[in-house]
Amino acid sequence: MKIVALAGGVGGAKLAQGLAQILPSEDLTVIVNTGDDFEHVPLYISPDLDTVCYTLAGLANPETGWGRVNETWNAIANIERLGGQTWFRVGDQDLATHIERTRRMKAGQSLSQITRDFCKAWGIHQVVIPMSDNPVRTIVETDQGELAFQEYFVHRRCEPRVKGFRFDGIESAKPEPGILNAIKEADAIVICPSNPWVSIDPILKVLSAPLVSSRHSPQIQRILGEKDGGEAKKVVAVSPIIGGQAVKGPAAKMYRELGIAPSAFAVAKHYQNLITGFVFDEVDAKFEPDIQGLNMRTLITKTLMENSDNRRRLAEDVLHFIGNQL
Amino acid sequence: MKIVALAGGVGGAKLAQGLAQILPSEDLTVIVNTGDDFEHVPLYISPDLDTVCYTLAGLANPETGWGRVNETWNAIANIERLGGQTWFRVGDQDLATHIERTRRMKAGQSLSQITRDFCKAWGIHQVVIPMSDNPVRTIVETDQGELAFQEYFVHRRCEPRVKGFRFDGIESAKPEPGILNAIKEADAIVICPSNPWVSIDPILKVLSAPLVSSRHSPQIQRILGEKDGGEAKKVVAVSPIIGGQAVKGPAAKMYRELGIAPSAFAVAKHYQNLITGFVFDEVDAKFEPDIQGLNMRTLITKTLMENSDNRRRLAEDVLHFIGNQL
Numbered sequence: 001m002k003i004v005a006l007a008g009g010v011g012g013a014k015l016a017q018g019l020a021q022i023l024p025s026e027d028l029t030v031i032v033n034t035g036d037d038f039e040h041v042p043l044y045i046s047p048d049l050d051t052v053c054y055t056l057a058g059l060a061n062p063e064t065g066w067g068r069v070n071e072t073w074n075a076i077a078n079i080e081r082l083g084g085q086t087w088f089r090v091g092d093q094d095l096a097t098h099i100e101r102t103r104r105m106k107a108g109q110s111l112s113q114i115t116r117d118f119c120k121a122w123g124i125h126q127v128v129i130p131m132s133d134n135p136v137r138t139i140v141e142t143d144q145g146e147l148a149f150q151e152y153f154v155h156r157r158c159e160p161r162v163k164g165f166r167f168d169g170i171e172s173a174k175p176e177p178g179i180l181n182a183i184k185e186a187d188a189i190v191i192c193p194s195n196p197w198v199s200i201d202p203i204l205k206v207l208s209a210p211l212v213s214s215r216h217s218p219q220i221q222r223i224l225g226e227k228d229g230g231e232a233k234k235v236v237a238v239s240p241i242i243g244g245q246a247v248k249g250p251a252a253k254m255y256r257e258l259g260i261a262p263s264a265f266a267v268a269k270h271y272q273n274l275i276t277g278f279v280f281d282e283v284d285a286k287f288e289p290d291i292q293g294l295n296m297r298t299l300i301t302k303t304l305m306e307n308s309d310n311r312r313r314l315a316e317d318v319l320h321f322i323g324n325q326l
Numbered sequence: 327m328k329i330v331a332l333a334g335g336v337g338g339a340k341l342a343q344g345l346a347q348i349l350p351s352e353d354l355t356v357i358v359n360t361g362d363d364f365e366h367v368p369l370y371i372s373p374d375l376d377t378v379c380y381t382l383a384g385l386a387n388p389e390t391g392w393g394r395v396n397e398t399w400n401a402i403a404n405i406e407r408l409g410g411q412t413w414f415r416v417g418d419q420d421l422a423t424h425i426e427r428t429r430r431m432k433a434g435q436s437l438s439q440i441t442r443d444f445c446k447a448w449g450i451h452q453v454v455i456p457m458s459d460n461p462v463r464t465i466v467e468t469d470q471g472e473l474a475f476q477e478y479f480v481h482r483r484c485e486p487r488v489k490g491f492r493f494d495g496i497e498s499a500k501p502e503p504g505i506l507n508a509i510k511e512a513d514a515i516v517i518c519p520s521n522p523w524v525s526i527d528p529i530l531k532v533l534s535a536p537l538v539s540s541r542h543s544p545q546i547q548r549i550l551g552e553k554d555g556g557e558a559k560k561v562v563a564v565s566p567i568i569g570g571q572a573v574k575g576p577a578a579k580m581y582r583e584l585g586i587a588p589s590a591f592a593v594a595k596h597y598q599n600l601i602t603g604f605v606f607d608e609v610d611a612k613f614e615p616d617i618q619g620l621n622m623r624t625l626i627t628k629t630l631m632e633n634s635d636n637r638r639r640l641a642e643d644v645l646h647f648i649g650n651q652l
Binding site: 041042043044072074075076077078079081082083084085091092093095096097099100102103106107117118121122 | 370404410411422
């Protein structure tokens, strides 16, 4: 079964790693959000790509889910001594990724080419593709003004009250051709338990770009809403909200501030016109009738992914759930 | 006694540190070559400034004379894994300097302002000034073509045969105003035992720029050749060539390839129209009559600076030598 997974950072990376434990490597393609990317001058940083790659390579810090394991912090300690910016914590090993990626980008290489090369260097056999080689920048509209995503997320610790989102550059961002091929060949799409607003929506918006929604790529159109017809691809989302809370990050807070009670049901509704199946946690079993009422199949299981075994088990559940729909 | 020292990398840094051990900090200004600076994309690197500052701050690696003491190499090991450029060895602590300097330059700060701030952060009380805030790039003309200095020096290990030098940007490079003030107030100028061709000449060329050689700055003109007149400043050079060899670096090789036998005499001749006194090693005592014949006073002493005590002692000798000329 060929799977394309859409992923943001930590939650997405964990399920991707679970899927990677089961699927032959050539059968998993992970498409990663780049709306969080930013110029941390002089470095270009791609946080979700790094989290996904480090996790798949077994290089991620198991405590945080992001950054590198066995990391040292000598560069940033010295940047601090020089009065530099330290709100974005970059370890010494992690720094190498940013330096080399930035060097290559300045030499004209595309983010997807660089990602392919890095995956090879890190021993990652699955295909990891940034959602676009064109810059997309997530802007969080808050009660304290418009904030670039990392400014909101890391520097301001998600404290400003969210009013909406904007994805600068999204209109002209094209999905990398590899994405279209992977989706064409996939049996199903898995939307990982990442933040629907700021991790998954940018990917979906790139995939729904005018250029893509042509007659030449009907698969994409089906992903983006056309569930009718026997050939439609299965699209399954896993809820990042468990018991009304996000496992990590501001998803639940964002729902509340946008006037929506955060719940598995709210997530299912978010993806209503797109998905054929929804996976959510046992603690949210009470939402099952409501979610089924959204015209999708449901799977209730344990969705917390505290360790590698949990990830594998959830991935197995998701794949069986998809298999039953095929 | 107020001293302005002109310095390149390791040799210059060592004598500057010797002088710093003796002089009140407000009486020492070190003007540093920036012709070796380069864009090691995405980082701006200023090797001589770093060596001088690390040495004055007690942060330099005592084994190499450049780079940081107690350094770690986690970033570059990972850059290597990613297939990146590793010919310029940058440690994790050192990296912080390059990242923060580059960030500030991109934000519009001048190299001299950044150097002032870094010196403060590193607890350096002497004044360290880059020779110019305008970019100057030393190009080594060789039998294998024109090479940017670091390409010649580090990447190609000084192996290509030197035919000459060019200093791109030197015509429009202005000395920072602080340099002119420091020279105006100085009792003497010390040319440190750095490479005459590629470390000291660029500084001298910046100081002799048309803008500077106006009637408003007669002191500079005297430094640059006008030794007549009782008010002329004393200018003393210390030979970087000992027994026909450079202590470090390609100075002797350069002399040979340019058709000049490398010797203390050759160095004295290089600075002939500029200096009032010349300091060289006991092993080269045989050159004393020839050097005195160049119309300059001489001091023969031990000039190797293997440790902090050697540096202090040589600095004392140089200062006494100057004192005797005043």
